[in-house]
Amino acid sequence: MTVQQWVDSILRLVGHLVSWPVVTLVIVIIFRRRIISALSALTGRARSASVGPLSVEFDEVAVEALQDTVRQAVQEPGADPTRLADFLGEQISKMTGQSSKRDDESFPGSRILWADDNLRHHLFEVNYLHRLGVDLEKASTTTQALQALDSGRFDLVISDMHRVEDGTEEPRAGLKLLREMRSGRRRTPLIFYTSNAVPFQGDEEISAYGATVTDTTSDLFAEIRRTLRRQPEDA
Known part of the structure; x- marks a missing residue:
């Protein structure tokens, strides 16, 4: 066979x-x-x-x-x-949804913070980022994510929208993180990776920050690549 x-x-x-x-x-x-x-x-x-x-x-x-x-x-x-x-x-x-373009592209030295309370569900995505040479730091709550942002520089933040934080269901935990990032004048690029992006498309808070929302792996990877390619030019 x-x-x-x-x-x-x-x-x-x-x-x-x-x-x-x-x-x-x-x-x-x-x-x-x-x-x-x-x-x-x-x-x-x-x-x-x-x-x-x-x-x-x-x-x-x-x-x-x-x-x-x-x-x-x-x-x-x-x-x-x-x-x-x-x-x-x-x-x-x-x-099966990934394009075959730019197979040789990698981003060694890039740092991404991923805020999600169940990252095992995204094991493939995590391994993909590791294969790109990305240094990935994980946070399971908004508080942990903000502490990480305060302690180091990141090229990109990925966040889910719904999380369980301190034992409480937080359907819009991602927006809470965005608000905290804006109030602290953090301008780190932000991608929301959620199970259903439709309710958040056109959201004024998300648009004002310049963040993006997706529920597909292919769009997530494409946005990550676009963001990390821009980093050397902005440094």
């Missing part, structure tokens, strides 16, 4: 695993090594794959980030196989 066929099979397998809970454990155990092997082979020239009726060209950095993500996910002790399959399906689908 070719690499392309393996990726196609993996995508279809992960998509159906949750429907077959009785055999999920067996399938994951049998296939986890083969999944890793197939993804490890998807480098260099073999960066395209058939996904159903479509032919997909993958961003080489995204392929490497997905390899890292799969290895980390399947090696977690006591991982529930059904949830693992669902998680891998989400991570693989993120990779």
Whole structure:
């Protein structure tokens, strides 16, 4: 079986695993090594794959980030196989949306602060940034994010919108962070990465700060690259 066929099979397998809970454990155990092997082979020239009726060209950095993500996910002790399959399906689908342009681009020395109370859900994105050479610092609350901003220079801040802070649901925690950044005259570029960007598109506070909002991985990476490319010129 070719690499392309393996990726196609993996995508279809992960998509159906949750429907077959009785055999999920067996399938994951049998296939986890083969999944890793197939993804490890998807480098260099073999960066395209058939996904159903479509032919997909993958961003080489995204392929490497997905390899890292799969290895980390399947090696977690006591991982529930059904949830693992669902998680891998989400991570693989993120990779398929990436453009193959500018594979050789990297940003060593760039610093990003990511405020999110559940970054494991974004394991692929985190690994992608690491592959770009980014120094990534994590904060799970607005307070931690502000402390980090006070203690060092960052080229970019990424924030979710909804967080649990001090045991309380904060649906607009991201906006709270933005307001604090504005009041402290911090002008660090800010990207909101949220599950639903629509309610915040055209928000006056976000526009006034010059921040952006997205709910897609491809737009997130594109905005990160645009922002980090501008840093040397602005320094």
